[in-house]
Amino acid sequence: MAGPFISGMGAVSSSGANTAETLVSFRAARSLPVRQTLFESPLDLPVFEATGFAAAHPYGDGVRTLELASHAVREALADAALEPDLLARARVGVCLGTTVASQLNDLAFYRSFKTTGSASMTPVMRYLKGNLAEAIAADIGIRAITATLTNACSSGADAIALGAQWIDAGLCDIVLAGGADELNRVPLCGFHALGLSSPLPCLPFDRHRNGLNLGEGAGIVVLESPAHARSRGRKPGLALCGHGTACDAHHLTAPHPGGRGLLAALRISLDLAGLRPGDIAFVNAHGTGTRDNDLIEGTALAAVFGPSLAVLSTKGFTGHALGASGGLEAVFTGLALREGWLPPSIGFTEQDERIPVTPLREHTKIHGRYAISTSLAFGGNNTALLIGLAREGTP
Secondary structure, eight states, rough: OOOOOOEEEEEEEETTTSSHHHHHHTTTOOOOOEEESSSSSSOEEEEBOSSSSSOOOOOOOOHHHHHHHHHHHHHHHHHTTHHHHHHHHEEEEEEEEOOTTTTTTTTHHHHHHHHHOOOHHHHHHHHOOOOOHHHHHHHHOOEEEEEEEOOOOHHHHHHHHHHHHHHHHSSOOOEEEEEEEEOOHHHHHHHHHHOOOOOOOTTTTBOOOBBOBOOOOEEEEEOOOHHHHHHHHHHEEEEEEEEEEHHHHOOOSOOOTTTTHHHHHHHHHHHTOOOOOGGGGEEEEEEEEOOHHHHHHHHHHHHOOOOOOOOOEOOHOBBOGGGGHHHHHHHHHHHHHHTTTOOOOOOOSSSSSSSSOOOOOOOOOOSSEEEEEEEGGGGGGEEEEEEOOOOTTTT
């Protein structure tokens, strides 16, 4: 399959306010978990806060997700050399995934109403206007097909897959796709209540892993039809060559013990791209650092690609950014292919004998054109994005 080009990328997370800063952090193997400062909480847990970025639009308090998304979108558009007049002439889509967005930012309303019996309607109005994709389309001043996906931790990856389908179906020339999420009191307390949070920096795939750290950020890709890219003289170096989504519906929060949904998603992505497992240079794994996720994901990856697969998790750099993670990790995968190297899988030092794959412990050169980014989510949702280097303007 000749999928859409990836014409531009943008990212903001604890690893950097843009892709250039992210690469510096990755090259230095720098991990920056902190004690959270963004809201009041009874929990003292390490998190990965995004810093060093300025809101591109004065959205105001309580809509940090929109600020993160806007920041990454503007970098992606600049990277793709897409000026406003060009966007105005194109058929554009905005497809974004999130889990927090503005939907939890009505907490101030409930708190005030509970304690005083009355409350300002401002938080409620933010909630009602909090459709992330519509807000971004309005912010950059375009008319667009829009969709906001809330599919737990695969939301950002699912949005990219859906955006690719819009282009393949001929609905759009360009789609801004990815995910964004802010740190928030509700998921922090929620993951802690599930027993999934670690009191220490996370250790993806490590024998001694004991939970995840939450993070925040936004990862955005500009998907563009090859015909439209060529019409403006653009020859991007990356393409979304395949994608697979599958839901095993095994449990509300736990993955299927046999990795059934992930196995299906991986095989669908390979079939759609017309590739074999041996064509994949590396997998950027979901790798949250929880006991079950890493065991099941590592076993499934070995079943498809073999135990010698080059694999890493970037959660040790960014934490688990929920709906943003699939977008961020797609960008990270594209950056790694373009740059020709992978960072070490931060937090991994000791092999778990039950997990057949061994994450990277050091910087590694990439030999190959294709890579996969995986996302596993509550409800049994699984998504695999297959990204490739383009040659002479063709995936």
